[in-house]
Amino acid sequence: MRICIGGTPGTGKTTIAKRIANDRNIPHLDVSALAHERGWIVERDDDKDTDVIDVAMARAYIGSYDDAVIDSHYAEMFYNDMIIILRCPPRTLYQRLSERGYSAKKIHENILAEILDICLINAIESKGKEKTFEVVNENLIDAFSDVEKIIETNDVRLSVKHKKTVHFLTEENLVFLHSF
Numbered sequence: 257m258r259i260c261i262g263g264t265p266g267t268g269k270t271t272i273a274k275r276i277a278n279d280r281n282i283p284h285l286d287v288s289a290l291a292h293e294r295g296w297i298v299e300r301d302d303d304k305d306t307d308v309i310d311v312a313m314a315r316a317y318i319g320s321y322d323d324a325v326i327d328s329h330y331a332e333m334f335y336n337d338m339i340i341i342l343r344c345p346p347r348t349l350y351q352r353l354s355e356r357g358y359s360a361k362k363i364h365e366n367i368l369a370e371i372l373d374i375c376l377i378n379a380i381e382s383k384g385k386e387k388t389f390e391v392v393n394e395n396l397i398d399a400f401s402d403v404e405k406i407i408e409t410n411d412v413r414l415s416v417k418h419k420k421t422v423h424f425l426t427e428e429n430l431v432f433l434h435s436f
């Protein structure tokens with residue numbers, strides 16, 4: 257099974273994907289790290305302070321694995337059996353991204369994307385609601401256990417088709433977004 261762990265930068269994809277892969281004894285494919293190691297970076301987007309990768313090369317490489325945990329901000333781009341989108345409340349995400357030393361502009365963009373559910377919407381558009389799952393990663397133990405349950409059961413009742421999704425588009429979060 258190819259399990260994709262997606263989400264805005266800092267939501268905890270690598271932290272969780274590594275552990276899931278380790279526990280299941282399947283490869284952890286960190287697309288961003290692989291892009292650097294294997295030379296898939298085609299250009300630098302200075303405006304977004306990010307690297308643009310050759311998606312066809314990444315897809316071809318990932319497609320050679322039948323079982324893997326795929327860890328990518330662009331989860332929907334890779335063939336997979338399920339997408340689990342990690343979510344993180346804006347204030348917590350702010351702390352995590354500031355600790356990484358990201359610029360205020362980059363933190364702002366990422367928090368806006370989180371508030372607007374960009375990763376979740378992209379996953380649903382590509383995979384459909386039945387194959388898209390959402391897990392809030394604030395407490396790591398709880399998040400890990402939620403992810404494990406989704407993978408173990410693959411129960412559609414846990415998918416966003418049946419579960420209410422998070423709601424970060426609040427006045428408080430928008431005020432926070434404009435405070436830095």
Ligand SMILES: Nc1ncnc2c1ncn2[C@@H]1O[C@H](COP(=O)(O)OP(=O)(O)OP(=O)(O)O)[C@@H](O)[C@H]1O
Pocket residue numbers: 263264265266267268269270271272288329352393394395396397399
């Ligand atoms: N539940 C959590 N509680 C506290 N800290 C966490 C939690 N989950 C992740 N972190 C921390 O947040 C930071 C970001 O996590 P991580 O690197 O796993 O995110 P990511 O989604 O892989 O980011 P990127 O897209 O940039 O690769 C790390 O320092 C990690 O240790």
Ligand SMILES: [Mg+2]
Pocket residue numbers: 269270271286327
């Ligand atoms: Mg990561």
